[in-house]
Amino acid sequence: MSSTPPTERPVPYVRFPHGSFECTVVSDGILEMGAARVNFPTANPEDIDALLTVHYLPTENVRLNQNVLIVNTGDQLIQFDSGVGIDPELGRGFFGPKTGQAIPNLRASGIDPADIDIVAITHTHPDHVWGLVDAEGTPLYPNASIAVSREDFEYWTDLSRIDSAPNEHMKDHFRGAHKNLMPYADSGRIIWVRDGSEIAPGITAVATPGHSPGHIVYKVESDGDTMITWGDLCHHQVLLLQHPEWGFQFDYEQKAATAQRWRIYDLVESNRYSVLAYHFPFPGLGHLKKDGGGYAWLPSEIELRLPPETIALLAH
Numbered sequence: 003m004s005s006t007p008p009t010e011r012p013v014p015y016v017r018f019p020h021g022s023f024e025c026t027v028v029s030d031g032i033l034e035m036g037a038a039r040v041n042f043p044t045a046n047p048e049d050i051d052a053l054l055t056v057h058y059l060p061t062e063n064v065r066l067n068q069n070v071l072i073v074n075t076g077d078q079l080i081q082f083d084s085g086v087g088i089d090p091e092l093g094r095g096f097f098g099p100k101t102g103q104a105i106p107n108l109r110a111s112g113i114d115p116a117d118i119d120i121v122a123i124t125h126t127h128p129d130h131v132w133g134l135v136d137a138e139g140t141p142l143y144p145n146a147s148i149a150v151s152r153e154d155f156e157y158w159t160d161l162s163r164i165d166s167a168p169n170e171h172m173k174d175h176f177r178g179a180h181k182n183l184m185p186y187a188d189s190g191r192i193i194w195v196r197d198g199s200e201i202a203p204g205i206t207a208v209a210t211p212g213h214s215p216g217h218i219v220y221k222v223e224s225d226g227d228t229m230i231t232w233g234d235l236c237h238h239q240v241l242l243l244q245h246p247e248w249g250f251q252f253d254y255e256q257k258a259a260t261a262q263r264w265r266i267y268d269l270v271e272s273n274r275y276s277v278l279a280y281h282f283p284f285p286g287l288g289h290l291k292k293d294g295g296g297y298a299w300l301p302s303e304i305e306l307r308l309p310p311e312t313i314a315l316l317a318h
């Protein structure tokens with residue numbers, strides 16, 4: 003693949019143990035989403051701005067991180083979602099040049115995309131699957147199979163839905179999912195995932211339809227440690243933990259999405275599981291605790307690891 007321009011500053015990656023598994027989180031960049039009242043449309047604008055202000059967060063530009071998790075089980079490398087990708091007509095063109103950084107940051111962490119065995123997809127929205135192929139449609143994970151729910155695959159790769167999509171960006175949702183998933187499907191490299199599917203020893207799918215027709219969160223269990231990696235179950239570390247019912251502008255079915263949030267928050271909190279949250283501040287690892295009528299985010303302490311070239315620079 004063609005090389006990608008460097009980012010403005012070295013991007014650290016995080017590596018931490020989870021039972022006997024080794025986990026790495028790399029950043030795909032940050033999505034600048036604009037005003038909170040647009041992204042969380044059912045909230046009272048005054049309430050949402052007040053809650054953000056209390057938490058020292060801007061009201062006019064919601065920033066969503068893109069935390070890509072890679073789990074080394076010892077036998078296999080499993081990556082979760084792929085970021086927005088490097089296609090100038092799709093992800094990077096829409097989300098800006100600071101995004102689409104998953105592959106270079108993966109390499110900086112010492113992981114070759116050719117060594118990834120499975121890319122497990124939470125759902126097939128742009129910021130989760132548009133990084134599977136390059137602009138020419140060539141798979142960026144040449145040896146990986148793609149684990150995805152049939153519901154999401156069939157809905158979002160259905161090009162007949164383009165005509166009725168309300169705007170160009172929504173039309174691209176279908177075009178982009180088709181472009182990124184079909185090369186893997188055509189070569190027989192799709193693993194169909196449903197509730198309870200074990201995609202690798204210790205890694206199990208939990209069906210959470212709502213944000214997308216076939217949204218999946220994954221339970222990662224090793225030696226008594228359990229983590230939920232939850233894609234777009236929850237987009238924001240304050241707003242949708244405190245108020246799951248405020249929903250997100252791209253929720254496919256907001257009532258169902260809200261019910262899934264409450265269900266998984268309770269599962270996580272009552273069992274003291276850890277969470278790897280795709281869109282929370284990097285690297286998105288933490289726990290939940292009950293707080294008022296909702297939940298609060300407790301980021302985990304982790305040791306940051308810098309890319310080797312940065313460590314070499316610091317040594318001089």
Ligand SMILES: [Zn+2]
Pocket residue numbers: 127129130233234281
């Ligand atoms: Zn997302």
